[in-house]
Amino acid sequence: MKDRSLLMIPGPIEFAPEVLRAMGMATTSHVAPNFIEVFATALDRLREVFLAPNGQPFVVAGSGTLAMDMAAANLVEPGDKALVVNTGVFGDRFGEILERYGAQVTHARAPRPGSVPEPGDVEAMLEDGHFRVMTVTQVDTSTGVAADVKGLAAMGREHDVLVVVDGVCSVAGEELRQDAWGVDLALTASQKAIGVPPGLALLVAGPRAMEAFHSRSAPVVNYYADWSQWLPIMEAYEAREPSYFGTPPVNLIWALNTSLGLILGEGLEARFERHRQVSRAVKAAVAALGMTQVPVSGKIAANTLTAPRFPDGVDGSLLAHVKRAGVILAGGLHPEIKAEYFRIGHMGVVSGADVLATVGALEQGLAGVGYEFQPGAGLTAAQEVFCEA
Amino acid sequence: MKDRSLLMIPGPIEFAPEVLRAMGMATTSHVAPNFIEVFATALDRLREVFLAPNGQPFVVAGSGTLAMDMAAANLVEPGDKALVVNTGVFGDRFGEILERYGAQVTHARAPRPGSVPEPGDVEAMLEDGHFRVMTVTQVDTSTGVAADVKGLAAMGREHDVLVVVDGVCSVAGEELRQDAWGVDLALTASQKAIGVPPGLALLVAGPRAMEAFHSRSAPVVNYYADWSQWLPIMEAYEAREPSYFGTPPVNLIWALNTSLGLILGEGLEARFERHRQVSRAVKAAVAALGMTQVPVSGKIAANTLTAPRFPDGVDGSLLAHVKRAGVILAGGLHPEIKAEYFRIGHMGVVSGADVLATVGALEQGLAGVGYEFQPGAGLTAAQEVFCEA
Numbered sequence: 001m002k003d004r005s006l007l008m009i010p011g012p013i014e015f016a017p018e019v020l021r022a023m024g025m026a027t028t029s030h031v032a033p034n035f036i037e038v039f040a041t042a043l044d045r046l047r048e049v050f051l052a053p054n055g056q057p058f059v060v061a062g063s064g065t066l067a068m069d070m071a072a073a074n075l076v077e078p079g080d081k082a083l084v085v086n087t088g089v090f091g092d093r094f095g096e097i098l099e100r101y102g103a104q105v106t107h108a109r110a111p112r113p114g115s116v117p118e119p120g121d122v123e124a125m126l127e128d129g130h131f132r133v134m135t136v137t138q139v140d141t142s143t144g145v146a147a148d149v150k151g152l153a154a155m156g157r158e159h160d161v162l163v164v165v166d167g168v169c170s171v172a173g174e175e176l177r178q179d180a181w182g183v184d185l186a187l188t189a190s191q192k193a194i195g196v197p198p199g200l201a202l203l204v205a206g207p208r209a210m211e212a213f214h215s216r217s218a219p220v221v222n223y224y225a226d227w228s229q230w231l232p233i234m235e236a237y238e239a240r241e242p243s244y245f246g247t248p249p250v251n252l253i254w255a256l257n258t259s260l261g262l263i264l265g266e267g268l269e270a271r272f273e274r275h276r277q278v279s280r281a282v283k284a285a286v287a288a289l290g291m292t293q294v295p296v297s298g299k300i301a302a303n304t305l306t307a308p309r310f311p312d313g314v315d316g317s318l319l320a321h322v323k324r325a326g327v328i329l330a331g332g333l334h335p336e337i338k339a340e341y342f343r344i345g346h347m348g349v350v351s352g353a354d355v356l357a358t359v360g361a362l363e364q365g366l367a368g369v370g371y372e373f374q375p376g377a378g379l380t381a382a383q384e385v386f387c388e389a
Numbered sequence: 390m391k392d393r394s395l396l397m398i399p400g401p402i403e404f405a406p407e408v409l410r411a412m413g414m415a416t417t418s419h420v421a422p423n424f425i426e427v428f429a430t431a432l433d434r435l436r437e438v439f440l441a442p443n444g445q446p447f448v449v450a451g452s453g454t455l456a457m458d459m460a461a462a463n464l465v466e467p468g469d470k471a472l473v474v475n476t477g478v479f480g481d482r483f484g485e486i487l488e489r490y491g492a493q494v495t496h497a498r499a500p501r502p503g504s505v506p507e508p509g510d511v512e513a514m515l516e517d518g519h520f521r522v523m524t525v526t527q528v529d530t531s532t533g534v535a536a537d538v539k540g541l542a543a544m545g546r547e548h549d550v551l552v553v554v555d556g557v558c559s560v561a562g563e564e565l566r567q568d569a570w571g572v573d574l575a576l577t578a579s580q581k582a583i584g585v586p587p588g589l590a591l592l593v594a595g596p597r598a599m600e601a602f603h604s605r606s607a608p609v610v611n612y613y614a615d616w617s618q619w620l621p622i623m624e625a626y627e628a629r630e631p632s633y634f635g636t637p638p639v640n641l642i643w644a645l646n647t648s649l650g651l652i653l654g655e656g657l658e659a660r661f662e663r664h665r666q667v668s669r670a671v672k673a674a675v676a677a678l679g680m681t682q683v684p685v686s687g688k689i690a691a692n693t694l695t696a697p698r699f700p701d702g703v704d705g706s707l708l709a710h711v712k713r714a715g716v717i718l719a720g721g722l723h724p725e726i727k728a729e730y731f732r733i734g735h736m737g738v739v740s741g742a743d744v745l746a747t748v749g750a751l752e753q754g755l756a757g758v759g760y761e762f763q764p765g766a767g768l769t770a771a772q773e774v775f776c777e778a
Contacts, residue, residue: 005417012416012639023640024413027401027586028394029717061588062450062613063635069613100612191636197416199450199588199638222611223489224451224458244722246452247580249588249641250401251412328418333633 005323008358009330010141010169010305010345012191012198015255016262019196022255030250031242038257039237039248045260046204049194049268050171050186052178055204058230059256061249064168064189066225067201068097071135071164071185073222074213078102080132083125083161087116087147088140088334090166101221103133113143113334114294114307119151126159134161138170142333144307144343145295146174150181157182162212168192171202172263173304173347175272184209190252193275193304193347195259199252262349272303278346278355279303281385285359286344288381289366289373294334294341304347307332309340314371318342321368327361352386394712397747398719399530399558399694399734401580401587404644405651408585411644419639420631427646428626428637434649435593438583438657439560439575441567444593447619448645450638453557453578455614456590457486460524460553460574462611463602467491469521472514472550476505476536477529477723479555490610492522502723503532503683503696508540515548523550527559531722533696533732534684535563539570546571551601557581560591561652562664562693562736573598579641582664582693582736584648588641651738661692667735667744668692670774674748675733677770678755678762683723683730693736696721698729703760707731710757714750741775 007014028035039059046057060066072094076082082103084095087110095105108117108125126134134156136147149165156163165186167176173193178186183206190200205213205227213227220226229245236243263271283301286293286308294307310318319329319342330345332338344358359378366373396403417424428448435446449455461483465471471492473484476499484494497506497514515523523545525536538554545552554575556565562582567575572595579589594602594616602616609615618634625632652660672690675682675697683696699707708718708731719734721727733747748767755762 007416007418009418011636012419015416020413020415024409026409027396027404027580029396029398029719030401030587031719032394032717061452062455063638065635066451066613069611072612097612100610189636191416191639197638197640198419198636199641221489222458222613223461223486224455224611224614246454247400247578247587249452249586250580251586252588252638252641328421330418330420 006327006354006357008327008344008346008354010343013195013345013348014350014354015195015197016259016349018262019255019259022258023197023251025251025254027250030248031244035250036237036240036242039253040240042253042257042260043234043238045257045264046202049260049263050178050204051176051180051268052186052204052206055178055206056210056234058203058205058227058234059253060201060230061199061246062201063198064201067187067189067203068094068166069222070201070203070225071187072097072101073220073225074227075133075162075164075185075209076101076103077216077218079104081106081129083108083129083131083134085117085122085134085136085147085152086110087137087143087145088113089142090137090140090168094135094137094166110145113337114145114296116145116147116300122152123155126155126161131161133164135164135166137166138176139174139302139304141169141305143294144302144305145300146302149176149183153181153183162209169302169304172271173275174302178204178206190256195263195348196252196255199249200256275303275347277385278350278352279306281352281355281382282306282344282346284381284385285378288377289363294337304345306344306346307341308344310342311371314369315339318365318369322361322365325361325364327358355382395716395743395746397716397733397735397743399732402584402734402737403739403743404584404586405648405738407651408644408648411647412586412640414640414643416639419637420633424639425626425629425631428642429629431642431646431649432623432627434646434653435591438649438652439567439593440565440569440657441575441593441595444567444595445599445620445623447592447594447616447623448642449590449619450588450635451590452587453590456576456578456592457483457555458611459590459592459614460576461486461490462609462614463616464522464551464553464574464598465490465492466605466607468493470495470518472497472518472520472523474506474511474523474525474536474541475499476526476532476534477502478531479526479529479557483524483526483555499534502726503534503685505534505536505689511541512544515544515550520550522553524553524555526555527565528563528691528693530558530694532683533691533694534689535691538565538572542570542572551598558691558693561660563691564661567593567595579645584652584737585641585644588638589645664692664736666774667739667741668695670741670744670771671695671733671735671748673770673774674767677766678752683726693734695733695735696730699731700760703755703758704728707754707758711750711754714753716747716750744771
């Protein structure tokens with residue numbers, strides 16, 4: 001049914017065989033003791049992966065957008081002021097979601113696609129704004145730009161705002177230290193660096209976020225996203241007690257626990273480093289093939305994906321040629337520059353071999369569209385990164 | 390990892406091997422042509438399974454509660470009057486959800502757990518109430534009571550209300566003819582008779598429901614549930630065009646398409662009949678073992694589950710004994726009578742052999758708790774139903 005192409009898009013990604021086996025296991029009851037144990041273990045492992053030992057994890061059936069929706073619906077009250085550090089499509093989306101729940105949203109916008117807002121500008125806005133919440137997209141999947149979460153979170157804490165990090169394209173791939181960096185809530189989706197097929201919204205709320213939730217004066221208007229429903233369920237599973245609100249996605253949670261075990265087995269620091277190395281290799285190959293990237297500088301380029309601009313004379317038809325060579329890449333997503341670039345995801349179980357397969361297919365694709373380049377230049381550049389290590 | 394127990398609870402159920410294989414398949418891109426084809430086919434098959442040829446299907450990552458939330462968030466505006474035909478816990482839940490979105494909710498309550506409201510009373514309420522929406526839980530999983538959807542929907546249409554059917558514990562098991570019966574919206578979750586592991590909210594909205602949505606004056610306050618986001622996506626998949634709002638749960642949708650294919654291969658009429666037969670067999674066995682049921686009459690008992698009352702001197706410890714004999718059953722759910730009964734789910738791929746295995750384990754469990762009965766009486770009664778056929 002699935003062809004054998006290598007899936008190198010920024011989510012869903014290639015998943016570990018153990019994870020896929022867990023997906024296909026016969027489903028057990030959501031209150032069976034073996035599943036309760038698995039769910040409880042997964043919740044605690046999320047704390048470890050988010051580096052948030054005092055966090056409250058939430059695992060709910062839904063997409064990453066539900067995770068964003070949950071953050072906004074539970075933390076924001078009508079009239080609250082929210083600052084969105086906006087580096088692309090997912091900043092726009094967070095703004096839209098916050099507004100849906102009555103927030104007055106101000107965007108600290110990147111001056112152009114591929115850039116980040118000046119830290120000084122963000123600081124000035126925080127100074128003047130009296131914001132209740134600040135959101136930061138750690139990696140905007142639409143631009144491949146990584147925000148400086150550590151620096152922004154410190155700024156936010158200084159101005160007493162709740163710091164919310166959209167880690168959909170970062171958690172478990174990009175360095176994120178929720179507790180140490182003062183991030184009040186971080187969220188992600190299963191199909192990215194967490195390494196589980198799509199269908200789970202994952203959040204870890206720190207003590208200040210939970211306190212803000214508990215001291216709300218306005219009711220939460222979104223029923224499904226309301227933590228009042230889910231908090232007792234998460235607590236019950238961790239207490240190894242049967243409970244029910246909505247039927248949890250048993251197979252996905254079993255797969256999540258499997259993947260979190262693999263992630264912690266590798267070790268977070270090793271995993272961050274592997275993502276950095278893979279990213280360097282892909283970016284070196286892209287450069288050697290004469291392509292620039294959407295992020296305006298290497299310092300703000302994500303380690304979980306690469307967003308190369310098409311070279312002169314090459315357009316989106318390149319991706320069909322790459323696909324024919326066995327690798328699936330993604331097109332552009334940012335509306336202003338959609339046709340000018342493409343995206344290579346490299347997260348999760350991605351290996352050096354996957355990188356070389358991808359760069360090789362990219363070279364074949366470039367040859368297919370008649371682009372002139374030194375054959376093997378991309379492969380050599382990528383290989384050098386791996387040989388250095 | 391999973392023990393070999395037979396899972397006979399009212400969801401999640403036992404799933405077909407083909408469906409589990411689809412769950413465990415390597416994930417492809419949500420915009421890969423083969424996945425687009427699968428998603429499009431699944432959407433169209435949902436119309437067939439709901440018997441709603443003109444319906445608009447929605448397939449979204451979430452639980453059955455999200456499906457209820459979606460129905461309420463998109464169809465109800467603040468101040469609208471809603472009538473909930475309430476036969477258990479899920480009627481209470483629909484009322485709570487409708488109120489969350491500003492509806493004034495009236496409950497037509499079953500006089501006691503296991504009963505249904507009098508049709509004349511519902512009619513009188515419709516007469517007086519000027520309701521915009523009426524919800525009916527086709528099978529309330531908490532009581533095993535089946536409502537007369539056909540009759541209630543006809544009444545609702547006469548009074549020009551939008552008829553919403555919670556079919557979580559019924560669709561693809563219990564007879565439901567959305568279009569012919571005048572049901573404006575029906576919804577379910579994947580893990581029940583649809584036969585797919587939990588994680589999908591499934592809705593089919595008829596033309597009047599879509600018209601009501603399009604002519605809303607108040608905005609939808611729930612971002613994730615908002616059809617404005619999802620309608621273009623469902624339409625794009627059916628048009629075989631790539632699109633993106635939230636990443637769809639690729640493996641679950643592939644499994645959904647597989648299961649819908651199996652359902653349509655069996656044929657809906659044959660499937661309804663098989664569910665009726667399996668239900669008769671379980672209920673005959675339960676009666677032969679001297680147990681009564683929560684539904685106060687056989688005429689209002691669901692075909693997708695059976696809710697036996699514990700006999701005198703037997704309590705919830707029975708279920709642990711049944712589990713030791715190899716079958717997982719579910720405890721009570723309705724708060725008023727929770728400790729007085731248990732639940733046997735029999736939906737989806739359930740076979741006569743599964744029924745006999747279940748009844749046999751139930752007999753062993755009853756022996757284990759010292760209940761006196763004629764050994765084999767349940768098995769004989771169930772077997773007679775299958776031999777008649």
